[in-house]
Amino acid sequence: MIQDTVLVVTLVLMGAIVAAFLFVAINAKNDGGEYAPIQGRAYAIRSKLFWVLVVAGVLITTVTTLDLPYAATRGEMAGVDKQIDINGKQWYWEIADTSAKVGETVVFNVSAGDVTHGLGVYDQDMRIIGQTQAMPGYANSLKLTFDKPGNYKLMCMEYCGVAHHAMVSDFTVTE
Amino acid sequence: MNDSTAIAPMPGSSKLAILAYLGISALVYVLMMVLGLLMRMGQANWLGLPADLFYQIMTAHGAGMVGISGLAGSAVMWYFLRRYVDLTVGILWANLAFFLSGVVLILGGIFLGGYAGGWTFLFPLPSHGMGLWGPVGAACFLGGLLLIGVGFLLLYLDVARAIISKYGSLARGLGWPQLFGNSDETPPPAAVVAATMVLLVNITGIVAGAVVLVLILVNLFMPEFEVDALLTKNLIYFFGHVFINATIYQAVIAVYEILPEYTKRPWKVNKVFLGAWTASTIMVMAVYPHHLLMDFVMPTWALVLGQIMSYTGGFPILVVTAFGALTIVHRSGIQWDMPSGLLFLSMFGWAVGVVPAVIDGTIAVNNVMHNTMWVPGHFHMYLIVGLVAMLFGFKYYITGQDGKPGMFDKLAFWIYSLGGVGLSVTFLISGYFSVPRRWAQHMPEWVGLSQPAALMGAAVALGAAIFAIRFLTSLKHARAV
Numbered sequence: 165m166i167q168d169t170v171l172v173v174t175l176v177l178m179g180a181i182v183a184a185f186l187f188v189a190i191n192a193k194n195d196g197g198e199y200a201p202i203q204g205r206a207y208a209i210r211s212k213l214f215w216v217l218v219v220a221g222v223l224i225t226t227v228t229t230l231d232l233p234y235a236a237t238r239g240e241m242a243g244v245d246k247q248i249d250i251n252g253k254q255w256y257w258e259i260a261d262t263s264a265k266v267g268e269t270v271v272f273n274v275s276a277g278d279v280t281h282g283l284g285v286y287d288q289d290m291r292i293i294g295q296t297q298a299m300p301g302y303a304n305s306l307k308l309t310f311d312k313p314g315n316y317k318l319m320c321m322e323y324c325g326v327a328h329h330a331m332v333s334d335f336t337v338t339e
Numbered sequence: 340m341n342d343s344t345a346i347a348p349m350p351g352s353s354k355l356a357i358l359a360y361l362g363i364s365a366l367v368y369v370l371m372m373v374l375g376l377l378m379r380m381g382q383a384n385w386l387g388l389p390a391d392l393f394y395q396i397m398t399a400h401g402a403g404m405v406g407i408s409g410l411a412g413s414a415v416m417w418y419f420l421r422r423y424v425d426l427t428v429g430i431l432w433a434n435l436a437f438f439l440s441g442v443v444l445i446l447g448g449i450f451l452g453g454y455a456g457g458w459t460f461l462f463p464l465p466s467h468g469m470g471l472w473g474p475v476g477a478a479c480f481l482g483g484l485l486l487i488g489v490g491f492l493l494l495y496l497d498v499a500r501a502i503i504s505k506y507g508s509l510a511r512g513l514g515w516p517q518l519f520g521n522s523d524e525t526p527p528p529a530a531v532v533a534a535t536m537v538l539l540v541n542i543t544g545i546v547a548g549a550v551v552l553v554l555i556l557v558n559l560f561m562p563e564f565e566v567d568a569l570l571t572k573n574l575i576y577f578f579g580h581v582f583i584n585a586t587i588y589q590a591v592i593a594v595y596e597i598l599p600e601y602t603k604r605p606w607k608v609n610k611v612f613l614g615a616w617t618a619s620t621i622m623v624m625a626v627y628p629h630h631l632l633m634d635f636v637m638p639t640w641a642l643v644l645g646q647i648m649s650y651t652g653g654f655p656i657l658v659v660t661a662f663g664a665l666t667i668v669h670r671s672g673i674q675w676d677m678p679s680g681l682l683f684l685s686m687f688g689w690a691v692g693v694v695p696a697v698i699d700g701t702i703a704v705n706n707v708m709h710n711t712m713w714v715p716g717h718f719h720m721y722l723i724v725g726l727v728a729m730l731f732g733f734k735y736y737i738t739g740q741d742g743k744p745g746m747f748d749k750l751a752f753w754i755y756s757l758g759g760v761g762l763s764v765t766f767l768i769s770g771y772f773s774v775p776r777r778w779a780q781h782m783p784e785w786v787g788l789s790q791p792a793a794l795m796g797a798a799v800a801l802g803a804a805i806f807a808i809r810f811l812t813s814l815k816h817a818r819a820v
Binding site: 165166170173184191193194196203206210213221224225233236238254284290291294295296297299300302303305321324327328 | 390391394455456457461462463464467468469471567568569572604607633634635636639642643646647650651654657658661662665666668669670671672673674675683686687690691694695698701702703704706707708709710711767771772773775777778779780781782784
């Protein structure tokens, strides 16, 4: 899952920052003498760090924007097996169809009848596999392919009032 | 570095106003932390918190934390900026009066009027209380925010006036002649550069916030006055993002001014520094679409821009300010005490909190992390361990509590910092497990994640309470320069 990659990258980068601050904190009480040489070395490291971040940022941006989740909302429905209209209301989902078959690519056309909601699709392990906002006056189309059978949950991801946390519906994927 | 002996002492009214800002903020931070703790205890099933009360507390916690951070951050900025420009103390008091009036309205709207629409008042939720609140409760909340905004607008206009009077223009306040031209003049001090950036983004943000608040207020009583939900969302997140980020950009002036005093090394205002602040001015305003990455109807270019700005926005922080703090402290022979320790901690908290924020700014990541606990995970890191540590470091500094820290101070430092990191990490782990944010009641499989979070939250509140008590009981020692 993408969450695993996110966690690992986050921990590595946060760990690097922890190490840098610990290194400086531990050595801070030593008097290093003249500031200029220390500053010069630091600026050289900073310059390298800057370019590493620039190159990494350009590469990551290029790779991660090749496949954006917005195509279905722009009307691109190639390869879509089924479209399901979903309307969010305080505090339930109106769902045109609550099932799909394994391997099907489904587009959820999501809107809202009163306030802004958020449709989050959770798999049988209660991990989110995709989401979009549900907003009055607009329709967002969320495209998902269901690879595994089971009971999925459609949950509200945008705070919508006092029973927000109870806005949960079932969605079944069969063989 | 500033020679504080050459700086004229603050007049009594200025000093009193600054201490009032800081004293109120110390108390409100502790109170808001207790509210946060109650929410986490509710999610941990350790406290029977009815859903309506949970969401009222959530609304108060969010609005309270953002508002008080703005107030405290502006006090830090004003305290140092007055060393270089002529600010109006009457405006400082007027802002406090507007702020307190707004707070009364907000608390009334929430706890008497029942308003629980979240501090982000996402349209059209304020007019859909479903019996929990009516238009009067919502109007009190929104009107309170508007009053607070008016006060801050006056304050930043006065800051703009003072900087233009001294330096000739806001471009000069940002050091553009030195950055883009061949000027040999000494660039403005770091405090002036930062304050210029803050006033530019905050005046723009507050005006956007005021526009959307008025639109929603009119709609509350005249539903036939239709307002576009996506437009209001853009305005709300623009205002909200700018305002909360500007709190840190104001408070970081304390780092620029105080760490050089400790290390006897200057915080050099060079082209890189000036370039970073000019870049931040643009990026803080341009990055807000990263809050709308799951609004698929937004133009694709705006959403991709949100991702790119999220990446580049981290640069000035990590590469210039945090790196600058590390450089100035490294092998400096610094004496670790409460001000220097908390300020150094704050730079760590800010830098480390940026990491999960930037990663969540990736559209593919946001698709599974948006509105999960990952989001409060990153901002609790850079607000608790970053901003609030920065502010309490300044509070120790201004009350002359430098030198060897006492046992309670040391204890509070470690309880607070470890609790803050722990609380933020538990949020992030919950986000990794897809736990949604802003849920009053958690599913059984998530309760185990909230229990350690509640313990960490208690540690943070305890540490902050000790900081606050130490500050409030040391006010008589407060310095005037």
